[in-house]
Amino acid sequence: MSDTKKIGRPRNFDIDEALLAAMNVFWSKGYDGASLKDLTKAMGISGPSMYAAFGDKRELYLKTIDQYADVDGCAPVVAFESEPDIEKAVQGFLEAVIEYSTDHSGGTSGCFLASCVSTNVGEVEGVEERMVNAINETDNRLAARFELEKEKGNLPHNFPSRERARLMFDMRQGYVFRGRAGWTAETLKADISHRVKMIIAAPTE
Amino acid sequence: MSDTKKIGRPRNFDIDEALLAAMNVFWSKGYDGASLKDLTKAMGISGPSMYAAFGDKRELYLKTIDQYADVDGCAPVVAFESEPDIEKAVQGFLEAVIEYSTDHSGGTSGCFLASCVSTNVGEVEGVEERMVNAINETDNRLAARFELEKEKGNLPHNFPSRERARLMFDMRQGYVFRGRAGWTAETLKADISHRVKMIIAAPTE
DNA sequence: TAAGTTATATATCAATCGATATATAATTAT
DNA sequence: ATAATTATATATCGATTGATATATAACTTA
Structure with missing residues (x-):
């Protein structure tokens, strides 16, 4: 059998596109607010197809x-x-956050994790673990980049990488919340340069 | 008729306590995830009593x-x-946010607005307006206090009140998200003093 | 004591829910 | 051409949903 030949009826939808459509439904309506009807309609497939490809509603959600x-x-x-330039990197991070939380192609806004998924902590198994992992991974990656810059001598040796990483992440949470509430990218970007300076600033003690 | 006499069968539950119980259910499970059964059980009243006192589910939610x-x-x-002391005021704000989002008496965590209510933007009428109002009111009150301190000479005349108010609010969003994800108050409080200094700092240009 | 008013308990409703059963379709292998 | 395998369409399921209908209860007023 060649790489592409597979016995049985061929699936007539694209798994990744269907998953993306499902994510947009969950992002707009939340887990409980999204019905199977909403999901299958957006994904363009029937119920049994969805179950076969993704599992039940909760597994699809995860x-x-x-x-x-x-x-x-x-x-x-x-x-x-x-x-490469750490100051532009910080600015790039904040701008990217603002961009996707105010003008997402799926018509959604804010952050899927912060605005919808967090509702399900303690209610939908698997959610809290993913939230915790997402926060830790983001904190770690942001801090790692700062550590790298310290090694290169671009940041002071006493630069508090983890603290500033957390600060960036928390600023992100403010942006996505305002984005969900309808704020525009332009408004959110107004004080980016000042925030970049705060994040990059050498510690004062 | 005296102030306390009222014809008809007297209500046998406390409106405010029932509303608080309902809020805790919504805060834990979200609007769609909370059933009337969940709500009436927590409130200790029957369905018709709930409808009579608070209206339908959406009106109760609002x-x-x-x-x-x-x-x-x-x-x-x-x-x-x-x-009175502006630095302690900033610290007090951040500590209070951390306190209620990590150890709320109702067993909930995070922020009701950020973790649950934001899910319903565009889905439940009345929600987006309340979110927008909440953000604007908080920004305005925080900024107003900074303006007051400027007038008293406690902050530089070029202190960017609104910008720092927004910064405080966005830091708040980070804290409540982490709180929802299970972070402890102790961990969240670790870098408060540095953040206070950033918020209070004179502008650099 | 009875009427009027308001609240509560219980039963019930139509609709929707997540998920599955069954039949049919589309492919490859033999 | 048939069997095996996998996918999809449609119907159906038991359970739950938000909300209301009906009966009863608890009060004040006349």
Whole structure:
């Protein structure tokens, strides 16, 4: 059998596109607010197809959260990691957060984790673990980049990497909350340069 | 008729206590995740009693949001406004936020607005307006206190009140998100003094 | 004591929910 | 051409949902 030949009826939808459509439904309506009807309609498939490909509603939900963590939630961190100049990197991170939480292609706003997924802590198994992992991974990656800059001599040796990483993340939470409430990217970007300076500033003691 | 005499069968539950119980259910399970059964059980009343006193599920929800905005969500702002020393006021605000989002008496965590209510933006009428109002009112009150301190000469005349108010609020969003994810008050408080200094710092240009 | 008013208890409603059963379809292998 | 395998369409399920109908209860007023 060649790589592409597979016995049985071929699936007639794209798994990744369907998952993305499901994520947008969950992001707009929340886990409990999204019905199977909403999901299957957006995904363009029937119920049994959805169950076969993704499992039950909760398993599908967890898969959308994982996808979000790997793509949307990740993009600002990647922007931060990939820009060589640390000041521009910080700015890139904040701008990327603002961009996706105010003008997401799926018509959603804010952050999927902060605005929807956090509702389910303690109620939907698997959610709290993913939230904790997302926070820790983001904190770690942001701090790691600062540590790298310290090693290169671009930041003072007593620069509090983890503290500033957490500060960046918390600023992110403010942006995505305002984004969910309808604030525009322009308004949110107004004080970015000042915030960048605060994040980058050498410690005062 | 005296002040306390009222014809008809007397209500046998306390409106405010019932509303508080309902808020805790919504805060734990979200609007869609909370059933009438959950609500009436926690409130200790029957369905018709709930409808008579509070209206339908959505109206009850909006009342719990308003109550939250007036009490829990308000407490840190009141702490900030009532402390004469501006530095201690900022610290008091951040500590109060951390306290209620990590150890709420109802067993909930995080912020009701950020963790639950934001899920319903665009889905439950009345929600977005309340979120926008809550953000604006908090920004305004925080900024007003800074303006007052400028007038007293305790802060530089070029102190960016609104910008720092927004910064405080956004730091708040980080704290409540981490609180929802299970972080402890102790961990969250670790870098408060540095953050206070950032908030209070004179502008660098 | 009876009427009027308001509250509560219980039963019930139509609709929707998440998930599965069953039948049919589309492919590859033999 | 048939069997095996996998996917999809449609119908159906038991349970739950938000909300209301009906009966009863608890009060004040006349």
